Amino acid sequence: MYSPQIRKLIDLFSKFPTVGPRTAARFVFYLLRLPKEEIQELTSAISDLKEKVKLCEFCFKSFEGEGELCEICRDPRRDKSLICAIEKEIDLIPVERTKKYQGLYFVLVGTISTLKREDIKKIRAEELLERANKPEVKEIILALNPTTEGEATVLYLERLLKPLNKKITRLGRGLPVGAELEYADEETLSSALEGRK
Ligand SMILES: [Zn+2]
Structure with a gap:
C-alpha cells in the first residue's frame, strides 16, 4: 500500500533496535513533512558518523x-x-x-x-x-x-x-x-x- 520509496525507508528503519514497522512508518511520514534543509542536515550527520567516529582499539568504545x-x-x-x-x-x-x-x-x-x-x-x-x-x-x-x-x-x-x-x-x-x-x-x-x- 506504500510507494516503493516509502516502503524502502520503512524497511530500513525497522532494522533499528526497538523500532517496529509502525514506528518506522511514523518516522518516514515525519521525514516527508520536513523541509529539505533539515533532511540534508540529517543525511550529512549520518554519513559523518562513519567518517568521524572510530572504535577504540582497546575497549571498542x-x-x-x-x-x-x-x-x-x-x-x-x-x-x-x-x-x-x-x-x-x-x-x-x-x-x-x-x-x-x-x-x-x-x-x-x-x-x-x-x-x-x-x-x-x-x-x-x-x-x-x-x-x-x-x-x-x-x-x-x-x-x-x-x-x-x-x-x-x-x-x-x-x-x-x-x-x-x-x-x-x-x-x-x-x-x-x-x-x-x-x-x-x-x-x-x-x-x-x-x-x-
Ligand atoms: Zn577505549
Missing part, C-alpha cells in the same frame, strides 16, 4: 579525535588493572555516572544464547581474552545484564578467562533479575559494583 584509543583508555588517572566488560556501549554511561569505577572497559557485542562458534566470535570474546591476558590487568568484572542470556554469557566468559588465573568478578546483589544496566539507578548500581564478587 566509540570516540572522535586523534589516535587509536578512546578518552577513557588514554586517561592516565584510570586504573589499568581493572577491566569492566559490558554488553553494549550504552551500559557504560550508568557505570560512569556512579563515579565509583575508575578502571577500563570492554564493550562486548550483546550476549550469546547458544555456544555456537560464530556467536562467540560475534561478541568479541577472543578480544576480551587477549586484553585480560595483559600483565597489568588484575581483575575482570563481568557486568552483563542479569537476564537469561546475560547469565549464559557470563558463565561462558568465566570459563574462557579462568585459565588466566586472574580475579573474575560479577556485579553484586541489588540489580533485580531481568533488569538492564541501562535503566539501573545510580545507587543500586554503585552498591552492585562495590558488592562485586
